Amino acid sequence: MGVIVKKVELSWLDRTYVWPVMKGMAITFEHFIKQLFTATSKRYTIQYPEMKKEMPEGYRGLHELKRFEDGAIKCVACFMCQEACPARCISIEAEEFSDLNITQGFEEKRPAIFKIDMLRCIYCGMCEEACPKDAIWLRKDYEVAAYDRLSMQFGKWDLMNTYAKADGKDRISQDPTPTVPRRTIVM
Amino acid sequence: MDKFASLLHLTPAILWMVIKVVIVFAGVMSLAAIFTWVERRGSAMIQDRIGPNRAALFGKIRIIGLAQILADGIKMFFKEDLIPTDANRKLFWLAPFLAFVPALMGFAIIPFGKSFVSGGVSYHLSVLDPGNGMGMLYPLAIGGMAVYGVLVAAWSSNNKWSILGGMRASAAMVSYEIGMSLAVVSIFMTTGGYDPSEIIGTQGHLPWNWNIVHQPLGFIVFFTCLFAETNRLPFDFAEGESEIVAGFNTEFGSMKYSLMALAEYSHMMTASALIATLYFGGWQVPFVKDPTVMLSVACFLVKLVFFAWVFVWIRWTVPRFRYDQLMHLGWKVMLPMSMGNLVFHAWRMSQGH
Numbered sequence: 328m329g330v331i332v333k334k335v336e337l338s339w340l341d342r343t344y345v346w347p348v349m350k351g352m353a354i355t356f357e358h359f360i361k362q363l364f365t366a367t368s369k370r371y372t373i374q375y376p377e378m379k380k381e382m383p384e385g386y387r388g389l390h391e392l393k394r395f396e397d398g399a400i401k402c403v404a405c406f407m408c409q410e411a412c413p414a415r416c417i418s419i420e421a422e423e424f425s426d427l428n429i430t431q432g433f434e435e436k437r438p439a440i441f442k443i444d445m446l447r448c449i450y451c452g453m454c455e456e457a458c459p460k461d462a463i464w465l466r467k468d469y470e471v472a473a474y475d476r477l478s479m480q481f482g483k484w485d486l487m488n489t490y491a492k493a494d495g496k497d498r499i500s501q502d503p504t505p506t507v508p509r510r511t512i513v514m
Numbered sequence: 515m516d517k518f519a520s521l522l523h524l525t526p527a528i529l530w531m532v533i534k535v536v537i538v539f540a541g542v543m544s545l546a547a548i549f550t551w552v553e554r555r556g557s558a559m560i561q562d563r564i565g566p567n568r569a570a571l572f573g574k575i576r577i578i579g580l581a582q583i584l585a586d587g588i589k590m591f592f593k594e595d596l597i598p599t600d601a602n603r604k605l606f607w608l609a610p611f612l613a614f615v616p617a618l619m620g621f622a623i624i625p626f627g628k629s630f631v632s633g634g635v636s637y638h639l640s641v642l643d644p645g646n647g648m649g650m651l652y653p654l655a656i657g658g659m660a661v662y663g664v665l666v667a668a669w670s671s672n673n674k675w676s677i678l679g680g681m682r683a684s685a686a687m688v689s690y691e692i693g694m695s696l697a698v699v700s701i702f703m704t705t706g707g708y709d710p711s712e713i714i715g716t717q718g719h720l721p722w723n724w725n726i727v728h729q730p731l732g733f734i735v736f737f738t739c740l741f742a743e744t745n746r747l748p749f750d751f752a753e754g755e756s757e758i759v760a761g762f763n764t765e766f767g768s769m770k771y772s773l774m775a776l777a778e779y780s781h782m783m784t785a786s787a788l789i790a791t792l793y794f795g796g797w798q799v800p801f802v803k804d805p806t807v808m809l810s811v812a813c814f815l816v817k818l819v820f821f822a823w824v825f826v827w828i829r830w831t832v833p834r835f836r837y838d839q840l841m842h843l844g845w846k847v848m849l850p851m852s853m854g855n856l857v858f859h860a861w862r863m864s865q866g867h
């Protein structure tokens with residue numbers, strides 16, 4: 328079945344070509360004036376280093392390893408994220424720790440080393456999906472760049488402090504000794 | 515003036531000539547350079563973008579991006595100057611100058627201000643004094659030369675895309691030159707002479723006596739043809755990223771390229787000066803019978819800059835024509851229109867208007 332294309336009938340004024348051009352010029356001039364008198368902050372263009380784009384909800388940027396109130400890492404080194412990662416860029420080494428002051432023989436797991444190779448990461452968010460403890464999040468930071476390859480290997484402490492400043496938290500570089508058993512803390 | 519001239523061992527006439535030449539060409543060239551920036555900034559604004567606004571003097575003084583001109587110049591200057599191995603070296607060197615010089619030369623005839631008398635000697639504000647016998651024929655002839663720059667550039671670089679661009683430019687010129695000249699001829703006719711100062715004199719200071727009101731058809735033809743003549747959109751067939759790469763200047767780089775680009779903008783300046791002179795009363799200030807010299811120069815400058823801006827403005831308004839459409843327009847529309855314009859004004863003159 329054919330489609331009937333409606334032919335546009337031009338009026339004699341439009342056929343002169345001069346009048347449509349003048350109409351077009353009015354449109355472009357309107358844009359020019361509007362853009363000229365728009366404040367920089369209201370223009371479409373974002374003047375990057377000075378202004379930054381507010382990323383939408385659900386944007387997948389740099390990772391953060393979540394921590395408990397007392398600063399201890401939430402991650403239990405279950406390797407789920409490492410398994411789920413399609414880019415194979417997470418490498419974890421687990422360790423056991425216990426606090427004998429509270430519960431005799433109470434043992435827990437946590438990562439001793441938690442490395443993400445940010446050069447290989449594709450920011451797919453699979454690790455976030457896979458994590459049973461909500462310990463790894465992808466947040467809105469998109470300025471992940473460095474001068475050499477080594478600084479793109481993010482370690483455990485880098486990942487835990489990614490958003491420390493933005494959230495007004497202290498930077499930590501040591502696992503605190505837990506004072507209460509993890510399972511009693513409401514997550 | 516006399517004292518200063520004798521200090522330099524020159525006659526006042528020669529000194530005045532030197533001053534004029536320097537003012538005109540330095541002025542046109544810097545205007546052209548500024549318009550490379552105006553074009554980029556203006557087109558950005560028209561498209562709701564921002565345009566080059568970051569280049570700053572010493573990394574601090576931004577002056578709305580005007581330093582971009584300097585930055586571009588420096589960048590072009592330090593780029594490697596490549597000549598293709600199979601290119602015709604002599605012509606390849608000559609081409610940018612062939613494009614650039616005629617673009618500036620056309621300006622020589624244009625009076626950019628009112629003549630004035632000082633110490634019994636009258637000074638004319640145009641490089642070529644009025645009454646030189648060439649009049650407006652000179653810029654038309656020189657304008658025809660300009661296409662040589664494009665064609666030589668295309669031919670010498672020994673590149674198929676370039677040749678195609680050059681051919682298009684010359685074919686476009688052939689189809690436009692006649693319509694344009696006929697439009698100008700009807701101005702010669704109504705003026706009764708072809709000296710620019712005569713043309714400006716007969717137009718007077720009242721805007722409704724300007725040629726634009728008397729010959730709107732001629733103006734449309736002339737204006738359209740100038741776009742083809744200056745190789746600008748919507749008729750920029752010598753270039754075309756989607757079809758023939760960069761056209762005639764595909765092989766040009768470094769200073770040669772920047773000279774080519776500057777030639778285009780100088781051409782634009784000359785073209786807008788021609789429009790202002792022929793159709794908008796040149797340096798005449800509207801409603802001021804006897805303007806001061808400074809006022810007349812300022813008025814001419816305003817007209818010049820306005821028409822140069824219209825070139826930029828049109829560029830982002832009208833989509834590009836196809837090549838055959840241009841030929842169609844040139845031969846079947848523009849030529850009969852300017853012919854009709856000529857005949858109409860001849861008839862009016864015979865009726866004693």
Ligand code: SF4
Binds near residue numbers: 448
């Ligand atoms: S975002 Fe995707 S690629 Fe990056 S670490 Fe997580 S699972 Fe791996």
Ligand code: SF4
Binds near residue numbers: 403463
């Ligand atoms: S981040 Fe989550 S998924 Fe990955 S090891 Fe830790 S607890 Fe398991």
